[in-house]
Amino acid sequence: MLGRYGVRATNLTDAPGVYVDGAKIAALGLRIRKGRCYHGLALNVDMDLAPFLVIDPCGYSGMPVTCLRDLQIRASPTAVGEALLETLLQHLDERVS
Numbered sequence: 719m720l721g722r723y724g725v726r727a728t729n730l731t732d733a734p735g736v737y738v739d740g741a742k743i744a745a746l747g748l749r750i751r752k753g754r755c756y757h758g759l760a761l762n763v764d765m766d767l768a769p770f771l772v773i774d775p776c777g778y779s780g781m782p783v784t785c786l787r788d789l790q791i792r793a794s795p796t797a798v799g800e801a802l803l804e805t806l807l808q809h810l811d812e813r814v815s
Contacts, residue, residue: 723786723789727744734747736761741781741784742783743761743786745758745776759802761802762783764785764787764795765785
């Protein structure tokens with residue numbers, strides 16, 4: 719999905735998430751507890767990243783974090799959300815209306 723915006727994203731073998739030039743831009747979390755699945759998805763679009771300076775993202779000390787705005791992508795959160803939804807549906811083999 720990030721490729722639509724000209725952003726080359728990768729994974730890191732030793733850390734979960736989606737990365738651009740070594741900085742985390744997205745995360746997907748799954749947890750199964752007592753037979754229930756909890757999940758979360760985060761894609762940094764246009765936000766203040768200062769709070770990440772005082773925490774360890776996903777438990778990794780000093781891990782850099784980025785967002786689309788810092789990569790000079792000026793798409794609205796709504797537009798990015800719609801593109802992400804479309805991509806997820808395609809990958810989940812659902813019909814996109």
